[in-house]
Amino acid sequence: MGDAEPRTAGGRVTVKEVADYAGVSAMTVSRTLSGGKNVRADVQRRVMDAVSALGYHRNENARSMRPGHTSGLIGVAITNLGNPYYGGFALGVEEVAATYGRRILLGNTGEVLARETQLISDFVGRQVEGLIVVPTGGAGEHLQPRALGHIPLVLAARSIPGVSADTVLLDDTSGAYEGTKRILQAGHRRVAFLGNSVSVSTATRRFEGFCQALAEFGLAPDPDLVLRGQQDVPAARRAMEQILQHSAPPTAVFSANNRNTIGALEAISAARDAGSVTTPPTLIAFDDVELANQMNVPILTISHDPKALGAEAARMLFSRLDGDFTSSEARIFNLAVSVGNIRS
Amino acid sequence: MGDAEPRTAGGRVTVKEVADYAGVSAMTVSRTLSGGKNVRADVQRRVMDAVSALGYHRNENARSMRPGHTSGLIGVAITNLGNPYYGGFALGVEEVAATYGRRILLGNTGEVLARETQLISDFVGRQVEGLIVVPTGGAGEHLQPRALGHIPLVLAARSIPGVSADTVLLDDTSGAYEGTKRILQAGHRRVAFLGNSVSVSTATRRFEGFCQALAEFGLAPDPDLVLRGQQDVPAARRAMEQILQHSAPPTAVFSANNRNTIGALEAISAARDAGSVTTPPTLIAFDDVELANQMNVPILTISHDPKALGAEAARMLFSRLDGDFTSSEARIFNLAVSVGNIRS
DNA sequence: TACGGTGTTGTTATCGTTATCACAAACCTG
DNA sequence: CAGGTTTGTGATAACGATAACAACACCGTA
Structure with a gap:
């Protein structure tokens, strides 16, 4: 009682219902809603009133079915x-x-x-x-x-x-190449690699760039220091822990994506707290990571805007x-x- | 020539076309696609062949128009x-x-x-x-x-x-209350507040919890140390810089969301690098932030899983x-x- | 052989919308 | 004011899919 809602719940309002309510045909409603070309002003007003009284919304799915229309x-x-x-x-x-x-x-x-x-x-x-x-x-x-x-x-x-x-x-290969080169120019010679799944093309391309730069300096990646396939932060952290425990740890670590960067930073941070690492390796990090630059770890970011x-x-x-x-x-x-x- | 594609580009394949290709009616195609009840096995096979030959996909929009169906x-x-x-x-x-x-x-x-x-x-x-x-x-x-x-x-x-x-x-109020209380119990008495837009209900609720805890310790928020309305990281950073420059800086800062936490950490980190801050304030941070725990800033996180x-x-x-x-x-x-x- | 049941197929109508056509009324123009 | 154009409106068909119904073949049984 006192319900201002002419329609009860459930079924949605159709053009036909709006048309009946406004006392016109469905076509006039449709025309009004599509700009009102060739519809008298007062009729348009009646239609719009009916639309808002009934809470009508055009059925876009039905519209898009008509020839010429697209789904959007x-x-x-x-x-x-x-x-x-x-x-x-x-x-x-x-x-x-x-x-x-x-x-x-x-x-x-x-x-x-x-x-x-x-x-x-x-x-x-x-x-x-x-x-x-x-x-x-x-x-x-x-x-x-x-x-x-x-x-x-x-x-x-x-x-x-x-x-x-x-x-x-992304310019994966050249980005990884440039970043690695920069670190080699800074004097690093022992550089580890952390990467995500090998089946992902970015991983491959970034590894390529990494190797190219090494080769230019007459170096080859040390298999012990190349860990790939880490798809999430915990796995990346474990990989980095393994690298840190190496008998001859690297002075720099290339991280191929943001998951690996975060895992690496977590591992470094924990190792430092535990006292097992005093001088952390320099990170070359592909992808931007919020706060990564504020950590107390030397870092070179290969950045871009996703x-x-x-x-x-x-x-x-x-x-x-x-x-x-x-x-x-x-x-x-x-x-x-x-x-x-x-x-x- | 030699084109295996029976349909040219543009128009999408319809049931009717599949039906013609398979030499059956549209209904038989429809039935086959809906489980194949009451369709001979060999006919089903013919239909499925036609489907894959033509690359047919059911038009879900058209389907959902039928009574009883929903859009999904x-x-x-x-x-x-x-x-x-x-x-x-x-x-x-x-x-x-x-x-x-x-x-x-x-x-x-x-x-x-x-x-x-x-x-x-x-x-x-x-x-x-x-x-x-x-x-x-x-x-x-x-x-x-x-x-x-x-x-x-x-x-x-x-x-x-x-x-x-x-x-x-979220349990905004009680989370903020508990976090603030914890910091007060640890001895802090001068606590700043960084919050996002006042029109957002979470901001209000978290501020309420913050004030409640203060009140319980006989304290009131210092208007100089309450900065609200920061919706992004740069704004939050500026707010935190302002707080750090206060003549009587707080020993702890409540950050109402992750944008403010990151901005605050950036500001603290920069101030520390510049030497203008030696002992950073303790942060009470609503929302988890990757790496926040690894920063060299004492932090209490009010966390949950988005x-x-x-x-x-x-x-x-x-x-x-x-x-x-x-x-x-x-x-x-x-x-x-x-x-x-x-x-x- | 006649009959009911079951299994397989096709025809029709419908979902909500709008392009197209049809038609009437109103407006020109000379 | 005849003839044409413009304007406003409604009826119909179509978009792609499928329930509901109709039709027919085939089975077993009395």
């Missing part, structure tokens, strides 16, 4: 939202997508290939206009155009052999969607990284 | 994806949603009310089954049931006066959607925070 959705598959890096990445994608009037369907793959396959297939079913994927790194059959219904795809941060798609990468990476991926996608770039050839965009100076 | 989408509006905290939060939501077979529509509001309003309206138009919102804190007309088409809403991390919706909050917060919000939403909880009364879930010990 972009599918984004990320490996690990819990990593601040990918939060920034997602933000970059979201902001650019918003300026293009698109929304984001977000999925987290957790570095699991099956989940990535499932997510992408679902996204296609939901009629996304395009996909932005940080691939887990496995075989890419599910990333072939036929599996995607020929929707534009942009790979981000990592590339997949055999998949020809627009890709935004948000810029996401934004660039989105821009590449929209250049396809808007027909600004139509060549079937895949583009590769290398986002520059900046190698700083040794701090602290 | 959850709308999530977050204030700042660039903050690692909300990345973790989004991950918690995503993981729970995935177990319920739902996908996530993600929007970033950037703490802008107009953007939040627009996002939510769009989400409703896209037929989301429910909404999870970290509100910016402004007036909540757009969060009233009528504006949402009576879709279930869960507010997370912050509440809005006048909006009756299921809400997941992912758990997101997961709990999602569970509350699904308890509505699945009809496990039907009361019109709004629930409030208080996620416990844990107050640690003073470190370093």
Whole structure:
């Protein structure tokens, strides 16, 4: 009683109901909502009143079904939202997508290939206009155009052999090379390497750059000091502990990503507290990490903005969607990284 | 020539096309795809072959239009994806949603009310089954049931006066109270406060807990040492610098969120490098921050898991959607925070 | 052989929206 | 004021998918 709500709960309001309420046809409502061309001003007002009285929202799914219309959705598959890096990445994608009037369907793959396959297939079913994927790194059959219904795809941060798609990468190799070189020039000769999963292309590229720089100085990586495959902070910490306990510990450590950097810093910090390490090794850290520069550990950061990476991926996608770039050839965009100076 | 692709680009494949290719009717395709009940085995095989030959994906938008079906989408509006905290939060939501077979529509509001309003309206138009919102804190007309088409809403991390919706909050007040008390018990008497925007309910609640503890020790906050409204790291850093330059600096500083904690640590670290501070103040930090415990600053963390917060919000939403909880009364879930010990 | 049941397939109608067409009224223009 | 154009409105069909119904073949049984 006294309920101002003309509709009861459950079923959502349709154009038809708004039309009845306003005493016009569905078409007049539709026209009014699409700008009001060829609708009398007073009728428009009646329609808008009905819309707000009933709390009507256009059904975008139904709209997008009509020929010519698109869903306005972009599918984004990320490996690990819990990593601040990918939060920034997602933000970059979201902001650019918003300026293009698109929304984001977000999925987290957790570095699991099956989940990535499932997510992408679902996204296609939901009629996304395009996909932005940080691939887990496995075989890419599910990333072939036929599996995607020929929707534009942009790979981000990592590339997949055999998949020809627009890709935004970091300048992994040259960044790692420059950083390592800088440390060698500073006199270090014994440098360890901490890396994430070998199947991830960034890991490979960064290791390459690392080795290149060593080779230039006539050095080769010491197998004892190369630890790869650490995907999270605890694993990275254990790896660093192992390095610190080496009978001939390195004077510098290259960390290939932010998880490894944090684990390494934790291990150094703990070892120092325990007194087992007095002069910590110098870190060469790929990826920015909040507070890393404030730790009492000499560090050289190879930095870049994950948000810029996401934004660039989105821009590449929209250049396809808007027909600004139509060549079937895949583009590769290398986002520059900046190698700083040794701090602290 | 030699093109194995029966369809050219552009238009997506429909049931009808699959049906023609397999020499059956659309219904037979549909039935096959829905489990194959009452479809001969050899026909099913023919259909599946056609599906994979044409690269067909069911149009989920069209499916969800049919009576009884739902979109399978959850709308999530977050204030700042660039903050690692909300990345973790989004991950918690995503993981729970995935177990319920739902996908996530993600929007970033950037703490802008107009953007939040627009996002939510769009989400409703896209037929989301429910909404999870970290509100910016402004007036909540757009969060009233009528504006949402009576879709279930869960507010997370912050509440809005006048909006009756299921809400997941942190135990802000008691966490701040306990943390502050701990520091007072340790002998501190001059404690500063760094907080984010006053319009945000968490900021208010944490300040309340802070004041309560002070009052219990017969103290009142010193207006000179209460700086609120810092929403990002640079602003927080400037605020902390101001505090450090005070003629009678505090021996402890309460930081109400992770942005303020990082800014404060940066300021302390810089001041120490510059020699203007020798004994840093003890920090009471709400929110976990990676590496904060490894800095050479005594710190007491009031910690909790943002992912758990997101997961709990999602569970509350699904308890509505699945009809496990039907009361019109709004629930409030208080996620416990844990107050640690003073470190370093 | 007639009959009910079951299993397999196709036809029709519908979901919410809007482009297209149809039509009437109002507005020009000479 | 005849003839044409513009403006405002409604009816119909279509987008892709699938419940509901209809149709038919085939089985076993009386």
